[in-house]
Structure formats: C-alpha cells, structure tokens
Amino acid sequence: MAHQKKNRNVGIIGIGQTKHSSHREDVNQPELIHEAVSLALKDANLTMKDIDCVVHGNMELFEMVHSPDLWHVLGTGAYGKDSIRITTGGTVGATLSCASDNLVASGMYDIVMAIGFEKLQEGHTTGGITNMACPLWFRKIQAGALTGSSAYDVEREFGLERADRASLMYRIIMDKHASLNPNAHRAFGLDFSQIDDLIRTSPKLVGELKLIEMCSQSDGACCVIYACEKKAKELSKIPVWIRDHITVHKEENFTIFGYDRKYPVLKTHKFAAEQLFKRNGINDPLNYFDVFEMYDPATWWAIDWIRDFFNLQGDEHLRLIEEKEIMIGGKMPINPSGGVIGSNPIGATALVRVAEAALQVRGNAGPHQIPTPVNHALASGFGGTMWTVMTMLEKELNW
Amino acid sequence: MAEYWGVKVEDIFNTMKDRFRPEGAKDVDAVFGYDIAGEGKWKLTVKNNAMTLEKADQLSGCIATMSADGETFVGVNTGKVDATNAFMSGKFKVEGDMGAFGKTGKLFRKFVLAKKEMTTKEYLADMFATIVPRFKAREAEGLEASFGFDLGGPDGGKWTVFIKDKVCTVTETIEGKPTVTLEFNDARDYVDFILGKIDAQSILAAGKASAKGDINMMASKWPILFEKYKDPMAGAVQEQELLVLKKTISLNEKFSTGPIMGKFLKGLKEKKIFANRCPECGRLQLPPREVCAECRVRAGEFVEVGPKGEVRYMDVVYYAMPDPLTGVARETPYGSIFIRLDGCKGNETLPHFIRKDQIEKIQRGWNEKKGTRVRPVWEEKRIGDIWDIKYFEIDE
Amino acid sequence: MGKRLAVCAVAQIKNHPDYHDWRFQNMLLECFEPIVEETKVTFDMDKGIRTIITCSDDMFDARTISDNGITDVVGAHFRGEEKMAQESINGLGYAMACILSGHDDVILFMGHCKESQGESRRMISNLAYDPFYCRPLGMDYHNVDALQARAYMEKSKVTDEHLAKVVVRSRANGKKNPYGRENKIVSEKDVLNSPMYSDPLREMHIYPVTDWAYGMLLCSEKRAKEFTKKPVWITGYGSCMDRYFLGDRDIASNFSLKNAAKRAYAMAGIKDPRKDVQVFELSDQAAHQLPMWAEGVGIAEEGRGGQWIDDGGMERFNVNLSGGQLNGNPLLLGGAARALECYYQLSGQAGKRQVKGAKRAVAQAATGGAGQHQAVIVMEA
Structure with a gap:
C-alpha cells in the first residue's frame, strides 16, 4: 500500500524559541529549555495541564549528558506526562516534529509538545560531530561537518569567480534576514558591497570553505505544540496544518568522492523531495511553495540543495540567488529567519525550521515576515551523512 | 584622538x-x-x-x-x-x-578598563540631560508645572524643568517662579539623594536642603512623571558572578573490530589493503562493511586493492581540529585525501592523509583528468590500525 | 491505521556478556536477515519498509548519533530511520503511533547495545545526572536503585531473603530461555553470602553486563496477513515521567509506573490486570524492582511486595518466565526483551516456558535511576 492520508489532521498551535546565542552562561540546560516551553505555552494560551505528551531531543555527546530528558524534566514540564525521547542527527529537531505529528495523528494523544535543545558552548561541537564517525577508521580523519567539497563542486561547474560571488551573495542575504529576526544568533549587518572584500579576507576553514560561509555554534531551545484538528480549531485562530513529512537517511560512508560521471550518486535531498512531491501531487514545487525554511549549515551546501529540493536545471539555482529571488520579497524566499547559518543550536535547529515556516504561514513572524500571503510552506532538516527530513505545512485544510 | x-x-x-x-x-x-x-x-x-x-x-x-x-x-x-x-x-x-x-x-594580558569615578559635575550634567528622555508624557495629561533646582557648592548650578501640553523642557537657569523649587546647600548631597545613598528625610532634618512652593505636588508627581535615574556606573559591576563548571569527561572504551573491519585492519599489518565486494551490484567498499547498503545483502568477498592509487578529492584543512580520540589538535594545514586505489572504480575511494609538504602538488582527478598518483608510506611497526599507513605520498 | 499494531516476526541473538568478536553492526545483521527471510518483506517505497525505528545509545556506542553507524545493517539506506533514545519499550509505543497515524504501514524495529564496550556502565549512568550537584555526589543508576531498594523494602516488608528468592528464580528461568544470558545457577544461600554492591543491593541483585540485539517486524492490522499467519497485537501503550531530584520524589511510590500502567490498560480496555492478563514481563534491573513493579502494574497489593513473594505471586501471575532483565539484558533494551518474551508466549513459541492459553501479556520497562520514567505495553494473541 502506498502512502495514505493520515488518520486525523494535526495542527501547530504554539511556537516558542529562545534567543540563540553563544553567551547563555546565565542559564543551565533545563532553564534554557524552560524559556522556550514558557514562550510556546504563552503563544498557544495553554498551561502544562493541557499537554498530553512531551517529545524531547538533542545530541547527548555535545553536552555529555546521558538520557538528558531525565534531568531536563525540570524545564520541560514533562512531570506526570507521557514522554518520549527520540533523536536522529542534525535532523533531530525535524524528527521531533514528525514524531509529534505521528503521535497526534494516531489518536493516542490530543496535544503534544516537542522540545529541541542544544547548548553547544558546553562542549566541543566539531569534536562532537567527528565522534559520529567509526572510531576504527574515519573518526581519525574527519573534521566535523567541515568540508570544502561542495565549494569544489560548484567552482568546477560554474567557475571560481561566479561560485564565490554566489556563495557570498547567499551569505549576505541570510545576514540581512537574520538582522530582521530578533532571535537570530549572528546578525553582522553585512552589505552586498562587502562581497569582494569578504571573499579575500574571510579565513579559510577547509579548502574553499571560508569562516563566513559556515554556520555558527549556538545555545538555544525551540518548543512547538501540536494538536489534533478538533482541538487545534478550538484552541487556535491560526493553526498551521502538517500535510506530510519524509525522512531519508544514507549509509555511514560518504561514497561521493570518486568524481566519476559514470557512477551517478543518488542524492538524499533530491530523492526525498521527489518522493514527497510525487505522493502529494506537486509538480512544480518552486511555484507551489511560498516560503522555504532550509537547513543550511554552509552556503555551499545551501546552493547545492536549492537545486536538489526544487529539481532545478543548469544554473537556475544560482540565478535564484544572484537575482535575489531567495530574499524576502523574492519569488522563493528562503530562510526569512536568517537560517542555520545565522543560528545553529543543533538539537533545536531543524525544529526551528518548522517553527519559522509555521510562523510565516500564520503571518505573524515579526519583522522578517514575508510581505505576500503564505499558504504553503516547506521546511527541511539535515544531519548525519547527508540525512534529510522534509515537512510540508499548509494554511488551509484543502489539499 | x-x-x-x-x-x-x-x-x-x-x-x-x-x-x-x-x-x-x-x-x-x-x-x-x-x-x-x-x-x-x-x-x-x-x-x-x-x-x-x-x-x-x-x-x-x-x-x-x-x-x-x-x-x-x-x-x-x-x-x-x-x-x-x-x-x-x-x-x-x-x-x-x-x-x-x-x-x-x-602575548598580552587583557586590557582592563580602569574604573573611573564620575564627578559631581558629571553626575549633575547626566541627571539633567536625561530628564527629557526619562519623561513619561502619558502621565502628564492636563498638567502644567515647573520644578526649580538651586544646587549650591563649587560643583552646583541651577535648572528648571517645565511641563506643559505633555511636553517636557529643561533650562539651565531658574526662570520665573517655579511651582516648586528645591534648594540644596551642596550639590553633592543632591547627587547622593538621587543615587539613593541618603534619604530626603535626613537631608531636610539636617537643614542641608529646603523646598519652596508646592512640595507635596512634587513628591507625589515626580516619581510618576519620570523614569528612575539609572546610575551609569552601576552597570560596570556585574550583579552576580556566573560560575561555569569546567570538566573533561572521558570514558574508556574497547572497540571490537569484528570479522569484516578486523580483516581489513589485519591486512594493514601485512601492508595489504582489502576491500569487500557486494555480490549483487559488485561495488567495492573501503573500508569494508558488513553489508552493501544499497542492495541490503552481506558483502563477504574480500579483494586486495592498491596499494597505489589516484587522488580524486582533497580537503585542505586549516581549522585546528582536535582529534576526538586523543583531544590533541591536529597540526594545520593538512590534506585529507580520497584515493581511488588501483582495482577500484567510481566512488570506491579510501580516505587518508597526504604527506604534509606535498599538499600544493596534488591534482584532484575526475573522468577527463587523472589525479595525482600516490602510494602509502608504511610504518615500520604495524599493529593493525589506520596509522599503519603513516600517510600517502606522491608516486614519482 | 486501525486500532492496534501487529507484531509479525521477531529475531534476536543470545544475551551475552561480551561479543568481543563482533561489532554491533554484526549483532544487528544477525537479527535483520532472519526477519527479511522469514517474512519476505521488502524495502519498496510503496509496499515495503519506508521507516525503521532503532534503539541504541550514544554513550554506550561512544558515538554521536549512534544510529549513523548502523544505517546499512538495518536497511535504512535511502529510507527513513528514527532512533528511540530511551528505553526500547517506548519504541513500540512510537511505532504504534507511526502506524495508527497512517503515516506508515510496515515498520522494522531494531535495537542494539554493547554494555561490554565501555569500561564502566556506572560512569555512563552517572552522566545522566546534572553536572553540578548529583553527578559529583556520585549518583548512578545502581546506587540510586539501591536508595530505592532501601525505601521500598522498608515499605513493603521485603527482606534480603526475598531478594535471594528473586535472583535464584530469575537464573533458573533464564536457563530455560534459549536467548537468556548464561549465568551460574545459584542457591539462596549463595545470594545471601554474595558481596554487597550498593547497600542493601548485593552484586547478584543487579543485572549483569550484557550485549544484545533484536529486531521486530511491525505493521498495520490490514497488512499483517502478508507477513505472518499468526500476528501478535500491541493494543495498549502508556508512559509517565517522574520528577528529577530524588528529594522531590517518593522513590518507593511507583508514581510513574502506576500512571503508565493506567494509561496502557485504558487504551487496551483492561479493567483488572489480575484477571485479564496471563503473562507479565517486568524489567527488574535490580531484584527489589520485581515485587515493586508488580505493585506498580497492579498484581501485588501496595506495600505488600514481601508477602506477595511468599504467597507465590511470581508464579501465580507468570512474572518474568524469561528470566527478566535481572538475568541479563543491556540497559535500554530490557523493554524490547520483555516484549519479545510476550510475543513468544502469545504466539505459542515459548517452549519450556510456555503458559498455556496465554491471551494477554503486559511488558514494562523503565528509563533512569529508580524508574524515573516508566512505560507499559499490552500485547494480545
């Protein structure tokens, strides 16, 4: 049996996130979580009494806390509730959203709260990421999530100059978006006039990947509340409906560095998008969606994945960037929030994508709200060895 | 300057x-x-x-x-x-x-901001300069009043604060007859009073200050009309010291290698590099894995490949990355290479490092262009570990 | 969709003190292959497995994203995979949600843990506590369980002799379980004379270090007949979280377990577990937890755990015929081991341990010290 319509509809009715920052020495982990939980409850006009189940996730080795939901109950409010802890990689936030959708749609719970969290300043992020590799082999070689391979690919295909300029153009657009988002971690106030200067002066991390092009390491938490259709309509004036989601993982080895055209590499992002859009009857995603919150850990990956997600040909993806069509006000606004490149509390990051996409659908995202109506929104997550999760959000229940 | x-x-x-x-x-x-x-x-x-x-x-x-x-x-x-x-x-x-x-x-100790004291004159200037920004217009509905300040002593001065039509203005004299005028013998007492160091009662009782006019109106209205004055020096001291607990956590582990990875690591001891082949799609895996992920079948057959090969991709790493198994930062820059060993095809590459002084000379290969040929440099004493190969170097 | 979740096939390797010749990938593969072979399930995007749920732990694997290293051996390459980072029993609850929501109709559920890999599992459970207060005090699951044992034994008149009985019985039952860890058969006297571990818990009162892996094929009501002639059903699930600080909790109260059981029973329509359920599998990480959890799931009277053992409660209610977690299952996987035993019992494959006419079974497991988080599932033939 192919994918089917779900048992009952699920809507997002509450959203809360902390200010993402590298200076949250003023709170411990449960306190940071509590900030997001309080904001989400306030947003939904609910109290913990209304919540049936709490879903928690992050990555244990970043903060070195085992089964952290046990300690974090001080901040999550899960005391006396059903609660589940479910994780994936950087995708974990998106997985929490999928899990919450499943838990509510199943009829087992009416209102579920998802909490994604990370306090990256409490550990060594790149070391933590490298720990994902096999200790017998690749752990001794890997350098966290840092690689210049996407930069190399774009440069080989479109030339160094155009590639570098597109990358910085993307970066500055994200910075301009982040400047409008009070929760964003890094908002430098960059301007397009700095492109050449930054290409020259930003230090290289790996290959052509420059410091300015890589995401930050943030502390932050995000909380989203999901309700069944009946409750969502009762409790919220503007519920945002979850239409569908898909998760696609990939084997442990990267197996992409052969650069042999006779052996095309199946790409997870492309595969996920094709499957999701096919089963939902969406032929032209670029036109269908009004906004896209994409997990963009670095500019180069962002460039590559825009092409994969929307199945673009030739240099269409580059032109979307160069012509600023991905900016607020453009044809396909990407990351009005400033994206992952602006804020990256890893365990929360992919949930922030869903939350920000939902805020856009609600139309009350704040200064970074896009000016045109948002009826259909897309969010993506990224983690592991090119794992992805995609989530489709809708304003109306008319699909 | x-x-x-x-x-x-x-x-x-x-x-x-x-x-x-x-x-x-x-x-x-x-x-x-x-x-x-x-x-x-x-x-x-x-x-x-x-x-x-x-x-x-x-x-x-x-x-x-x-x-x-x-x-x-x-x-x-x-x-x-x-x-x-x-x-x-x-x-x-x-x-x-x-x-x-x-x-x-x-090279240097941190530059520490010398803690600067504000003089009475500076405080007075700041207190009256911030009157207008601290004014809450919505509280002044229908109010018309003026407040005079006559502050004596060497640092003193005179000011009048006017409120009319919900607008607040300040002059540096006493004009006309204010609704109420505060007189302080010494301006320093006024500063201390505003900073909350002494209370009004004790100043008045000691005869250090007096008021002319409608003092009750001032006492009741002033706190509503204006935000409280904030001492700019107060911000220099942190309210609470935030403690951070620093701790290195390490857990001792013994990682089994199993029959597949184990065979590969044992091979290195004998200067042999083994890949394993998927019985369905035929792809070689390096290092070998238990199954072919694509075909979901066991990949049992081992094939010796290399040891020489061609560089297909290299990442030059500048970021000082700590080795997660030892905690020691790797010396930068270093070249992380993906080698297609002889006998392999497509994406069947092996990751390792290139000899440090040869990073500049490496050409990455693709279909139309051959990458630099490299060979492993073996350790004298090999133990079945990836560092049995010290690094790869150009095969000239 | 539907109202219940079908268990179509299960596979496991024997619980073992140290699979030093296998990576955990090998352990999983031994469970993956028989399921695929037995059920002929595929990974087709329309008709096959689209979603895999795994259970493992980053700390025990010493890997960030412990599920990353096993994508291939659980068939998850280019499919969805989500990791239950909690007691595996919750993976069954979550799988139920995936199926009943309609998002999935076939799910592979696999888990692994190599407790033998790390030098000390106590160092890992110490890391479950906050770094400021409880961690420096040296709290870990074993000595927190010991605090609970002290409080509970006092409350329910459970003695050292009772615990010895529990241990002896667990090892005897474990012997009858072909997948049970090989432990020395001991007498009550041996247990009573065994060294104190964390007073009042003796070494033999605590489950031994164990490596294990399992797999289960789960699907919707509609599709069950494609994979098995005799599915076993999961019809109820409930969980509950207690407070964190021990001082805030009554650790002898079974607060979270009673709630979890109540929720699972309500979902499955169980009114009186003593009458409606024939098999109970409880995750007794320490011996005192067997009578304590028995009180929690409602088959022993509150505060009378000791008397319940004396009255033959363990036999009357068919508790832990598998040997229980006390005989040896790794942390986080006790719940899956309990569910597997229930599956064997309900499908008539329990061999020497078979309870005749078993129609309903309850599996329970806890996450955290002194059972901070509890979950219960109800299974039916």
Missing part, C-alpha cells in the same frame, strides 16, 4: 609593554602590523621573549596585519565588541598569516 568607552586607541598600545607576557611569546619571532583607520599604524616586533612597539608610516615586512576602525579596535580589546562578530563581519580584518596573528592573543 577619539575616545570609545572612555578609552583611546593609544591607551591600548601604550599599555602593551606592561601587559606583555614573555611566557606567551615563546617560539614567536615576527613583526605584526596594526592599521587603525584615522588613528595611525603601529608595528609590533616580538623576538627572544621580548617586544618592541613603534608607530610607523607603512607596514611592510609584517607577517600579518590587522586593520579596523578605532571603535572596533578599542571595543574588541575592552570586551565591548564581540570579537567573533567583528571578525566575521569584516570590521576587524587580518591579512597575511592568520595562524601567526592568532598567537598575539597569548
């Missing part, structure tokens, strides 16, 4: 000698340049655990030069500006050898 947070650019440079840490200057032998827009250029020479600093017209011969405007430079040095933000946004730039410049961080 402009001041930022009460500090001049020159203050930072002039204190360098006192802040210099010889223990941080071991192995440093270099000249660093500082170019502060509109302020000048400085050359810092560090040699033999000592430093000299000079103003210069040009900065040739420097291993690295940093440039910024005065505000950013002072801000970063005093902690008023987030260094990462300044650096990432290009307000604080370094040209030349970035790694070498990084060492300057250890």
